[in-house]
Amino acid sequence: MTDDLAATATASPVAAGPDGATRRELVRSTVAAGAAAAVASVVPSLGPSTALAAPVGDIAVLALALRAEQVIVYAYERVLASGIVASPAARVLTLFLAQEHEHVDALTVNLVRLGGAVPSPPSDLAEFEVELRELGVKRSPVGLRNERESVSFLVRLEMAVATVYHFVIDQLADDKLIQTAAQIMANEGQHAAVLHELVSPGNVRRAVPSAFVGGVK
């Protein structure tokens, strides 16, 4: 991770992270591919008319990535706590949860260095489900009946988060942050492939179905 990002804080057009009231709006807009305007709509210094011409600001973009990571952490924790998933799959999920925590930590450190406000993670199931829908994941973790359904749910969420990073990498200005986001996006892609393998062992066409991960189709 970078040690000199604080120097870029003053260059950011965003003075502070968006407040909680705009969180759902942000995530929804990202997945709906209207994210640039949506982020700008919650950033006072950028009006919608300028959003398409200017970067939305590294602080707002990092906050968006952090929110997605918070959602996926909540999802892994909930699935693991349910007891539905047994070993060896549970060991894989535990490792991936730890890696998602590392993503959260890295994004938090950089967001704070830039002077941004760290968003709050989902506080309860209802808020989590709203966030899921806004990421484009329609399935709720409530009612997952078995290991296959639980892991498939996480695969969908991993791909949704990869799509968020596709937008994040498009919008970030700082080179080191871009590289870090790319490293994380690649890791999310790995998670999706490995989880797919748990659901459909030996079916590489399902595990790695596309030559391009996370783009808006």
Next chain:
Amino acid sequence: MVSRGSRRAFLRTAGVGLAGSSSLLITACGGGSAVTKKLADEESITLATRASDIEILNDVLDLEHAAVAAYTAGIPLLSGHAQDAGAQFLGQELSHVKALTGAVTGAGGKPNRPRARYDLGNPRGQAEVLAMLDATEEALVDIYLDAIPKLSPGWLRAAVASILANEAQHISVLRAARGLAPAPSAFLTVNE
């Protein structure tokens, strides 16, 4: 005109299409005028930037050609699930080549062609072929991680990152086939 042509060419073949990005902008501001504005912004990219992007894209294209050669040579020495994976990944590497070639051409550059021959060592048997393919993928990851921040338009960085993530998936499958942890690090690095 730098990015319009390259963007169309790249994204058309990448399947992350201009249509998708255009609808992104139309959704964002409710009309086609935003698309026009976005494209106008891309017009302002300097010639120096274009030359730099072409050079970077050609560098990664060189390695993608090498990956195609590695899979083409290695697949006959694989069997079962590993061979299926190799065939799947070869198809995806060819998609990357096509997309990158389109991007270079669209930016007004001349895409690098594959070499007449590649030194792939002398892998014997499945284990050595998998190791060779894994090393090839790691070299790709190395060059993509270096290249992505240097590319100028954000959409191009993102599109190339979507290739990087696919290479990372290849590494996971190859590592699993070698009996190694498929995703050992939260941050993809070449040292995995």
